[in-house]
Amino acid sequence: MNNTGMRSSYRNRIALNFTLGTGLLIALIFLLIYYIVSATVFNRLEKDLGYELEKHFYEVGVQRGQPYFADKAEWLEREHSELEINPVFVALTNLSGKVIDKSPNLKNDSLKLHFSPADHAVFKTTLHGLAIEQVQQVIRENGRPVGYIVVAMPIDESERVLLNLKVVLLIAFPAVLAILFIFTRYLAGRSIQPVLTVIETASKMSNSNMGSRIPVPFVQDELYLLVTTLNELMTRVEHAIDREKRFTSDASHELRTPLAVIKGTLEVLIRKPRSADEYVEKISFCIGEMDRINHLVDQLLLLARFESQQKAMTMGIVDLSELTANILVRHQQQIVEKNLSVDLDTVGIDTVYSDPYMADIMLDNIISNAVKYSSGPARIAISIATSEQITYYTVADKGIGIDSNDISRIRDAFYRSAPLSHPEVKGSGLGLSIVSRMCEMLGVGFTIQSELGKGTQVTLSFPILSQS
Template sequence: MNQQSFKIRMARRLTAVTAFLVLIVFALIYWVVELTVVNRIDQEIQLELDKHKGQIFLVDGQIKFLHKGEWQEEEHRQIQLKPIFIEIVDMEGNSMDRSPNLRENHLSFFPDRANSGKAWTVKLGAEEVRQMQILLTNAGQNEGYLLIAQSFEDARHILTNLRNILLLLYPGILISLFLTMRYLAGKSIQPIQQIIDQTNQISQTNLNQRVSTQETNEEISALTQSINQLLQRLEKAMVREKQFTSDASHELRTPLSVLRGTLEVLIRKPRTQEEYVQKIQTALGSIDKMSELTNQLLTLARVENGPNIIKEEIELITFLEEIADEKSQESGRKVRFETESGTPIYLMSSEKSLRIILSNLLDNAIKYSGPDQDVILRTGREGNRAFIAVKDQGLGISEESKGSVFDPFFREQQVGGEPIQGMGLGLAIVQKLAEEAQIQIELESEKGKGTQFTLWLQIAD
């Protein structure tokens, strides 16, 4: 239904545009033919007028002919397929003489058109004629008018036939155009219908299926590629969602199991006060771990729900000095701050997001480096961009793990195979917040030598 409706709408629109163009062409054809025919008749009338005005004179109200015998003899020798009508009138328009073919009719007299040099169409009895007129003078005195006309019936018949033919052709052309356009529109959307049929067969269970790209049409191929790319993104998102749900369940199951086991041990038999304190501390540790995981999951969910960035002006050097001092006091580890800029660096960004990003990066740097290894927070500027580098001298990241460090719940393995303690959500939050705040992240790491995360930010004008 939708396909047919779209096909008909497309056919109607194309037909309407073409109909307008055909109408213009037909009107132009008719106008050119009419102009050609009328100009031809007017030229013939002008030739007759030029010929007769030198042969006819009015002298004191009397008609005089120059070489009247020769003129009459010439008129009789000509075979007139298009008869010429001639009439001579005085200054008041009263007829003084006229050609015999006028019979009882008279040509129309228009004093104001005497010297216009143009012809016009008038009625002569039951037929149309093209007429011109000139002023007759003698010795500088206006004596009367010479009126000459030629039949317009044949030309009118030709123009009427042409108009009727064009009017009959027009609806036929429109119907043929509509049927042709509807057929071509149906053929043109067939590949789209095939794409629709294939995409309707793709569901959550077979997101790995793709739309075939056999169509050679460039636009259809681009559409197919876009749909396949969308399906690929959806498939990856579904895989990440399933993995995220599985990992979150696993991370929550562990402290819950510890908490349940601890409580079950407590109620089996009476315990000493020291044993109660120890088990309660273990239970509280499990609760703290679940609270931390829940808070990080909520943070990640808020970031993924959409942009909520409020940008404000930040003086970067002072801001980073405060972050380094706070993290040193919080962790009991020295975070050394360095700057390569001798002047303040101002930028527009979200202070809240930037604080969370740097806190997570510094936590990772402290966690993955030894107690005697330095953690460095450095800043500077290059052109119209500022950078923030968080560097440690710890375990480093292997080459095969660099592409996964920003995935939720991913943790780099130690040499013995045991995972580093943590939730594995810190860098996932960092990446989401950086994308939201339009901060570029670069990762440099070498296994056993340390890691450096570099943030690039646009400096405020």
Template sequence: MNLSIKNRIAFISTLSVAVLSLLVFIAIYQSLKILSYSEIDEKLEFEATKHYNELLFEKDTVYFAYPEELLEREHLEIEVYPIYIELVNTEGKLLVKSDNLKSESIVNQTFKDPEKIFNTSASDKPLRQIQVELIKNDKDYGQLAIAVSIEDTQAVLQNLKQNLIAIYPILLLITFFGSRFISKITIRPLTKVADTVGIISAKNLNLRVKEIKGNDELSVLSRSINKFLDRIHESIEKEKQFTSNASHQLRTPLTAIKGNLEVLIRKKRTPEEYEETIEESIERIDRMNVALDNLLILARFDEDAKHLNKEEFDLIDLINFKIKLYKISIKEKKLKVRVNNQLKSLVIESNLHFFKIILDNLVSNAVKYSLPNQIISIDVFEKNTEILLSISNTGGDLKEEELHSIFEVFYRSKNTTEKGHGIGLALASKAAKLMGYSITVAVDQQTTFTLHIPKQQ
């Protein structure tokens, strides 16, 4: 059954009201019926007790001590609340009967219970009757039947039943259309959300659904959809950024390689010229591979940060290990690396993978941009609530006005002649932020990069 949300809500509401109101109507009818009959039964029991006490029991018969009682108006007329009385012996022979019964008989000859109240009829009129078996000194004298009319009671009950039956479908119709109208108003914000989501595409990902105030399900849904759109927008922007970055890094070397190869095939060259061009192309391809690896690391940072595991390691040992990796470059430029630390070892708890990225880029930059025969200083010390790791080198010609841009992707100083891609410091900066660290840079006679590590880390 393919129903809209409005009709489904209306249908479920109507079904619930149908069951509930049916139970309520039955309860009302039965309660009134029981109450009405209980009042009649009390009157019958009173009359039965009163008339039983007026009976005189003799050897083989029983009769009323005051027979004129039967001449009272309530026994003679068939009016409101008339009382019908009939007395028979054990053989079923009539002994006494009120005149309002006329030719009718109300005694049930098959009656066996000592006392029972039940419904019967006389002259096509409904009666409520009590029948008492007359036993005195263990001797059975016959039966006494007393009845009252319940015509008015049954008329009231019948009228109530008809009214409830008539009201029932009207109530269900009102419930259905009322629920449908209310549900339409209730889901109107949801319809607006759906309309907004329907027009969002890659061209207008900045659109957001109007958040619904409050803490109900619709407000939670609107906020969740906006957060979902934020994540999609962020992912697409990262994809665009990665594509742009990759294009930027690949286009120049590919153009250069293509140009070299085109020049190479225009005429025959010497083996040395072929070898020189091929080596230059291989070098450019290697640089492209390094650039792509760094771009992939940069693109995966946010996803890797969701699983940021920490472990303990010795910071001094890690620094010494990184220095050994650049031993060849250090010897070629005749550099000296001086590590100044307050302690021989310093154990910290951090993410080793991200920390290696930071340290590798800072050390490699210091070695790459240092002037020959200079000193690279690496200082590790504690200050207030931080552990500071500073790496200083002479060279690089970095200007004060460039400091706010050096952590941007692909930024390259205009004064440098060193080869690079402008990705390393961006990687180090992002890795530091993901771990709650920060990197500062100062330029004086030396260029100093300082990694700030909170002690609680």
């Protein structure tokens, strides 16, 4: 099915569902109208019959066990003499149904008696092919039934009115449904047009065209929220794709360099026989490059794992002083070789509520950078201070520093500030990227202050109330 068919089907489904729901309501309304009209017509007719019955009932007398009309002048009334103008038919019968007397407008016809155990009965029948409604009442003498008085009125006009009403409603119902379906289908098409615009714009987006955005409607309704949410999602996807491209490019570059060095060293090594010392030297160099590759791969895997947030955080109490001491032990050989001194100053609370594994990685990266980019004799100052429910962990060195133009990019993966100015310092540029990502996940503040040639200060801000 093509897109047009799908759109048409969706529009038709909206119109059909709305029409069916509204059609059910209209059907109930039409039935209610018919019932009200029918009940009104026949209730009025029954009242008229009751009035005529009561009027004639009191004119009936009983003589020798037979009922009779005491006032014959009533038969001369026009309504009993003519059929054309709202006639009322009256008959007087004995218990067996034999007519004793009847109104002149009955002529040769007679009303059918309904033998019912009830004293009063109302029913419909026919008279000379005409529909009539008939009411009969038992006549009693001293509590004993002696006959019946029957009063009838034609209802063919009433039934004709109800029939016409039924026909009109039956014809109007499908016509209304058809009009409603067409109108609803048109409105549904107009209503889903912005959605089609969203689909069309989204279908044009690709990896090479992620800058397109869906036009935001002027009316701030549900569609406005949908478009805004989709645009924000596309922005995040665009940034993720850009990061992936940059990460892939930088990672391939960083891995290609040591591999090329190892390959070149080994090619030189096999060109001619070498002494044992030369073999040891070149192989040791290659092992160092392999260690560099292993470290780079470990950092890449670590960064990828936290980028996808696959590692669940395990929060607990972290002693920053103890953690710092353990990290300094790991870097003790390099600190001694570079003739560096490290001062640890603690003021206030030195424990925070954080992920111990991630906290160790963050502090290790910051301290290792301070050691890596410092040259002795020099001092590295580490301080832990608490102020306004925040514990500040600061590492300050007197190393080579960072150019002010590079501060904004120093947290990007694989970015290193002026690497050609200090080729002796090896690194991949992933350390601060990992620290920055972990700080985002843990809600820890991360600031860098640096001046080229004077040193760098890195501060982590741990909220000490995170445990509550």
